[in-house]
Amino acid sequence: MPIENDASLQDGLIATAMAAGVAVMNVYRQNFSVDEKADASPVTEADRQAEEIILAELRKLAPGVPVIAEESCCAGRIPAVHDEFFLVDPVDGTREFICRNGDFTVNIALIRAGLPVLGIVYAPVHGCLFVGRLGHGAERLSIAHGVIEARRPIHVAAPPEIPPRIICSRSHRTAETDHFIGRYPGASLVSAGSSLKFCLMAAGEADLYPRMGPTMQWDTAAGDAVLRAAGGLVSTVDGDPLVYGPRDVPGLMAYANPWFVARGSNQFAVMA
Template identity: 55%
Template sequence: MIQLEALADLAIKAGAVILDIYSGDFAVATKADASPVTEADQRAEAVILEGLRRIAPGIPVIAEEESAAGRQAEIADRFILVDPLDGTREFVSRNGEFTVNIALVEGGAPVAGVVYAPALGRLYVGAKGEGAFAATVTGGVRSSFEPIAVRPRPAAGLTAIGSRSHGSPETATFLAPLPVAEFVSTGSSLKFCLVAEGKADLYPRHGRTMEWDTAAGDAVLRAAGGAVVTFDGRPLAYGKRRQAGDVDFANPYFLAVGDPDLVVVALSATA
């Protein structure tokens, strides 16, 4: 498997490019799907793709901006998903809640992932069979990794987490019958990571996402002991091409949880 530290170093390098642009003025364009894009998205992706050619030669890469330009590699059982700047809306609004996402997928599942929030100096990594870890990054220098893990389902109220920029009435309806004591809004793939380190219990998503948005955070959460499932209870799958009624690599709605027991609890209560 690709070394997590190599992926982490690459994410930090891309994050430095993002922060350089973030510190000044930048233009915002609109892609064909109406989502925003900046120079930071494009330059960070170029850094990541160059690095992956060096540390993961021969593994196909599906990257957000390359895909937006109509350039998608042919994939096999093993491939890499890249979102160079997840949470571009958070980047534009300058709230710091944006991330660099790199994930390795094997057999339709994310088996290794790196999520880096450069403005917050927070780095998360996880891999199947190795566990999940977090570190701080200051001035481009990473601290030692510390293990993280999901928390057991609390006896009292749950903490739910959701999108700062893409909330939906469906999510409120889903959460209504559950014993939710607190709802936290956060941008980007940080939502997966907060569940992974035991700061939240569940993250329901009733909104548009693509595989590059979710794979790295999903890998970290699974490695920390959590689960990510569709609303019929099946694990969220990756490498979805030639889908009836949707584009390549588009995700269905999903539920991310810390304690896997919450899958049955939540889906039963909201059925």
């Protein structure tokens, strides 16, 4: 059944992300074990519990709309999708979670016709939630004790800083990324984990985010939605818009992203 009211859905997704965040923080405050998935990436009980909460709520909020969720997909449960579906990463930045540096997020995104049209990124340790709805702008919400205390609109930096502020991944820096950075002499580097990289750009705190390394669509969709709603762009290194949906390959790799560059302004040309 197609979703009829994105504004109402947005409120429901905010509440869902906050509920998942409670479960994540309950695990975060304890001594937890770390398991290894088939691809050698780490997973904890926080990932599993948060995904269960999100899936249950999405069945109520948008019955019949397929959900591509990381842990379910890794377990081989990959539903068929069409024009409209959700992408869910219950804990993006599991390595940050394990290191307890706070830079992990709960991610929920709605995809429609290949575009991330609605995204929620919740960072429970930082008490902030970012939301973006394409064509309706983006906001940063301040959350304390399970209550939204404040919300304010955010927008990419306009004009951007020259030389730019470039976001680097804390856990996934590559030689190709360093080569990209080298094309901007004098650029300042901003370090961040998980999908918070997109959100910092959406809030005008950085200008470029190159990702020359492997990512999955559930890693990026929610942050991408926030950034685009805030006026930013996300393109492949060849300059094509980054799109979402299954590729013509089997299994998990159907949802692998190409390399991309996120920009706060089209003033910066994509340079591979």
